[in-house]
Amino acid sequence: MDIYLVEALLNGLLLGGVLALLALGLNLIFGVIDVVWIAYAELVMCGMYVVYWLLALAALIAILSVAVLGLLVHQLIIAPILGSPAINQLLATGGLLFFLQSFATLLFGTDFRNIGLRLPILEFADMNVSFARLIAFGVAVLGAGALYGFLSKSFLGTAIRAIGQDREIVGLMGVDQRRIYLVTSAIGGALAGLAACLLVLQYDVHPFIGLSFGPITFMICVLGGLGNMLGGFVAAFIMSEIISVGGFYFSQEIGEVLAFVVFIALIFVRPQGIFGRS
């Protein structure tokens, strides 16, 4: 096989890690609270700014501050409209998207900023692999593994998985729904914060960076079956490979166009997502 194709495949795999992390966070919130956070990637953008401004303790502070942001999003925006029709919830988080973009523009201007940390490109077997991507992939997979362990082994994690299956009966087990929603929103935020730490190593941050990850994250979640964590995880790697390999044969832009085309085609064949049940 062509060594450059292998390189593209490898890069696709590495890109998939971070996308999988974002898909997990979005799916978690959808599965548990039954709400779609349209502004999810804008939380990533906020996190990237935090890393940019506070490089010293950056990673930890970024993760924690986006977790708090997630908590606030739930408490201030979602909780008051939890019982209202889905379209209203969608519009509310859509409004948040524009608010965060404009607010960031107001605070930071539209400059592209990078943390000025240039990690080396690794060369092996004639392939070039970015060290930043390698770190991002490794940390993303570790993060996903930690989330899996938490959800499957702990009391709180089990309650988080149970609540989407029967919202009323969890109360009989002593579970306070409102608390679970807050915890879930904070975990979703923390995942966005972690992704922000990883992405800021590779991309410049600007107020509209969320648009680079938001649509693709939603496609991944829908492709994997909304709310299906495993489906989203796998779909992230499918999409990232299409983008990377498509980019290798044509160009980066065509790679992304291809991803959308494959997405639309697959959704026609399996509207419930590749792992969803009809």
Place this chain on the structure above:
Amino acid sequence: MLEIDNLSAAYGSFQALFGINLRVDAGETVGVIGPNGAGKTTLMRVISGLLPGRAGKLAFEGRALTGVPAYRVVARGIAHVPENRRLFPKLTVEENLRIGAYMPQARKHFGERLAWVYELFPRLAERRTQLAGTMSGGEQQMCAIARALMSKPKLLLLDEPSAGLAPLVVQQVFDLVRKIRSEGFTVLIVEQNVQQLLELVDRAYLLEVGRIKLSGMAAELKANAFVRQAYLGL
């Protein structure tokens, strides 16, 4: 232990319970019988806090239970096995039991209670890694009761445990309830299977269109002419 005084409840504008008086003493097994739509399930839901009572008094161990949300009622020592079992179908048997021990005071004893419940229901130990939704109705009922026992309740509410089960399995479920009774639990049980229920309980109440029509010792109700004609088909 449980005292209900002049309790009323409603779903929106539809009133389901009118001035209910009911009492359960520690160590007793008490039954509530009555036709479909009499308000039996509503009564259970008000006790466990899933539905707020409209008027009247509800007290457990001398402390008011009115307006307490469901997740706090469990902590007071009341576990509710809901109608239709309502297991978490995509969690395994053991994960369902783990949620049953979600409360802080139950978590500490999770290991020993799990062992105790598996000893009580050996079938569940065999099925511990199976998804709860894929088990038979009788096994699911067993799991639902076990899940409630994980909180080591002082009072166990059982809502129609035999509903939708094959006759042979119904017999097994009643045997299970006898077993729990003999473990010393106080039980309030709602059933449509009147004959079987009156063999099991100490006392019973007859609920019709949201009102208590009759109450008494199981033997008295078995001998009552109205109950014999309308519910026992004799």
